[in-house]
Amino acid sequence: MIIGLPKEIKLQEYRVALIPAGCGMLVKQGHQVVVQAGAGEGSGFSNEEYADAGAKLVDSAAEVWAAAEMIVKVKEPLQEEFAYFKEGMVLFTYLHLAAAQQLAVALVEKRVTGIAYETIQLPNGSLPLLTPMSEVAGRMSVQEGAKYLEAFFGGRGVLLGGVPGVPPAEVVIIGGGIVGTNAAKMALGLGAEVVVLEKNAERMRYLDDVFQGRLRTLSSNPYNIANAVRKADLLIGAVLVPGARAPRLVSEEMVKTMKKGAVIVDVAVDQGGSIETIDRATTHEHPTYEKHGVIHYAVANMPGAVPRTSTLALTNATIDYVLQLASRGFSDAVANNAPLALGVNSHAGAITHASVAQAVGLPYTELRSLLG
Structure with missing residues (x-):
C-alpha cells in the first residue's frame, strides 16, 4: 500500500501522524510511504530522518494526496484539503465529525473511507487513540x-x-x-x-x-x-x-x-x-x-x-492500526478488528457511525452492509 503523510495545515498545529520509526516499519513490510517535506519538523523530526527510514520525500501536499491510497493525519482535513479527496481513499485521523457537518458531507460525496481515531473503541469502552x-x-x-x-x-x-x-x-x-x-x-x-x-x-x-x-x-x-x-x-x-x-x-x-x-x-x-x-x-x-x-x-x-510529547504519545497508539490497514487492506482489517471497525465514520458514500449520523443529520448505514 502507498501511505501518504501530508504536513498539518491547521493554524499552529505542529504534530505529525507518523514518525520516522513508523515509516521504517511500514517500508520493512513492503509498503511505500510518501512524506511531504517538512511534515515532521514541528515535532523535531527532520526530512533526513524520514529519508533514512525509506520514505519518499515530495515537495507539496497535492503530490502526497494524489499518490496515496491511505492518508494518515492528526487533525481533520480543512476545507482547502477537500479537493484532494478521491473515491476509495482511506483517511485515518481525528475527524470529530459531530461538530463538522461540512467535512462529513464532503467525505460522503467523494466516497472517502474516513476512520476516526476518536471512535475506535475497545470492548471495555476505552478509546485507545483518544x-x-x-x-x-x-x-x-x-x-x-x-x-x-x-x-x-x-x-x-x-x-x-x-x-x-x-x-x-x-x-x-x-x-x-x-x-x-x-x-x-x-x-x-x-x-x-x-x-x-x-x-x-x-x-x-x-x-x-x-x-x-x-x-x-x-x-x-x-x-x-x-x-x-x-x-x-x-x-x-x-x-x-x-x-x-x-x-x-x-x-x-x-x-x-x-x-x-x-x-x-x-x-x-x-x-x-x-x-x-x-x-x-x-x-x-x-x-x-x-x-x-x-x-x-x-x-x-x-x-x-506540546507537539513532541503529543506526537510520540499519539503515534505509539496509532502505529499498530496503520500497520494492520496497510498490510491487510481496509475490508480485511476492519472485518478482523472490531475496535477498528467502530472507528469507521464514512465508507462508500455513507455515514457508518450512528452517533455521527445523528449529529450531522445524515442517514446512517451499517458498515457491515457495505462490506458484503
Missing part, C-alpha cells in the same frame, strides 16, 4: 488555566495552590474520565482544592480510591453543577460522548454567576463544547475571549502546543 491526547489535554487544561488566572491575562489574580495562610483556588472539573483524571492529578499536584462532577458512581469510587480522598466527588446533575460552577476559580469541561456532540451541561446563566476573572477551559470544544458560552473554537495564537467577566479558553488542538 486516550493519549486526552491525557495531554487534561494536564494542559490546568497548566493553561493557572496561567490565565493571572491578573496580567485578565484573570482573578489567584495562585492555584495558594500559600500558607491564604486559601488555594477552587478547581471544578466536569467529567471524571481520562481528561478529568489527568486534570485532577495536575491541580492536586499544584495544591488546589479540586471538585470532580461525574455521573457514574463506580467512576467516583475509583477517583476517591486513587486520590485517597484528596479531591471531592459530586454526582453530576444540574443542581450540583450550578453550585460548583458558582464557586469555581477554574472550571474545566472534560465531558466526552464518543462520536457525538458534547452535551451542554453548563448554561450561560450558570456562567453569569461565576466570579469576575474566573477561567473556563473546555477540552470538549472540538466536539462542540460542554459549556454554553463556549460558542467558538479559539487558536493558540488567540486562545481566549471574555464573556460575562469570565475568561474562556477554547483551543481545539491543545496538544498541538
Whole structure:
C-alpha cells in the first residue's frame, strides 16, 4: 500500500501522524510511504530522518494526496484539503465529525473511507487513540488555566495552590474520565482544592480510591453543577460522548454567576463544547475571549502546543492500526478488528457511525452492509 503523510495545515498545529520509526516499519513490510517535506519538523523530526527510514520525500501536499491510497493525519482535513479527496481513499485521523457537518458531507460525496481515531473503541469502552491526547489535554487544561488566572491575562489574580495562610483556588472539573483524571492529578499536584462532577458512581469510587480522598466527588446533575460552577476559580469541561456532540451541561446563566476573572477551559470544544458560552473554537495564537467577566479558553488542538510529547504519545497508539490497514487492506482489517471497525465514520458514500449520523443529520448505514 502507498501511505501518504501530508504536513498539518491547521493554524499552529505542529504534530505529525507518523514518525520516522513508523515509516521504517511500514517500508520493512513492503509498503511505500510518501512524506511531504517538512511534515515532521514541528515535532523535531527532520526530512533526513524520514529519508533514512525509506520514505519518499515530495515537495507539496497535492503530490502526497494524489499518490496515496491511505492518508494518515492528526487533525481533520480543512476545507482547502477537500479537493484532494478521491473515491476509495482511506483517511485515518481525528475527524470529530459531530461538530463538522461540512467535512462529513464532503467525505460522503467523494466516497472517502474516513476512520476516526476518536471512535475506535475497545470492548471495555476505552478509546485507545483518544486516550493519549486526552491525557495531554487534561494536564494542559490546568497548566493553561493557572496561567490565565493571572491578573496580567485578565484573570482573578489567584495562585492555584495558594500559600500558607491564604486559601488555594477552587478547581471544578466536569467529567471524571481520562481528561478529568489527568486534570485532577495536575491541580492536586499544584495544591488546589479540586471538585470532580461525574455521573457514574463506580467512576467516583475509583477517583476517591486513587486520590485517597484528596479531591471531592459530586454526582453530576444540574443542581450540583450550578453550585460548583458558582464557586469555581477554574472550571474545566472534560465531558466526552464518543462520536457525538458534547452535551451542554453548563448554561450561560450558570456562567453569569461565576466570579469576575474566573477561567473556563473546555477540552470538549472540538466536539462542540460542554459549556454554553463556549460558542467558538479559539487558536493558540488567540486562545481566549471574555464573556460575562469570565475568561474562556477554547483551543481545539491543545496538544498541538506540546507537539513532541503529543506526537510520540499519539503515534505509539496509532502505529499498530496503520500497520494492520496497510498490510491487510481496509475490508480485511476492519472485518478482523472490531475496535477498528467502530472507528469507521464514512465508507462508500455513507455515514457508518450512528452517533455521527445523528449529529450531522445524515442517514446512517451499517458498515457491515457495505462490506458484503
